[in-house]
Amino acid sequence: MMGGYGVGMGVGWVFMGLFWVLLIAAIVWLVVSLVRSGHRTDDGMPVPPPATGFGPASAPSSLELLDRRLAAGEIDLATYQQVRAALRESGTR
Template sequence: MMGWYGGGMGGGAWIFMGLFWIILIAAIIWLLVRLLPSSSHSGATTTPPHEVSGKDSPLDILDRRFAAGEIDLATYQAQRAALIAARGSR
């Protein structure tokens, strides 16, 4: 006949095991929430305002670059004329 020599786990071991599992499950949930995309920001844009969102026309981008001071007036006028000429030849 086989007997139990230790009497099983004590009360402290059960508490430790319960806390371990609670912390482990909480850490997994926290990681999932942090790594998965949030649906609460579905209406917000993810691109900064100075970057192209894919919906702007080339003239809009050129206007924005000129307004931001990235290009000077002569460059702006030359590129704008080239874009309008290219658009008219299509």
């Protein structure tokens, strides 16, 4: 009586729903990956948040960042000592 219109619609609704779920998931993934990549430097270290007027106004010094990288296990002791000596020789804070 319906001329065959109702036979394939169940499968069509499933594919249409799956399409929209995948499309929304792809958009969410894209936004999250763009946000994450925008907050990292070239070496993969996170960029410190911008100053908001709350808390310390100065950025951490190079030696403080080096200390943090050693504490986090990102660099070994030999590299730490070598870079620390080079920073002290150049007078970098």
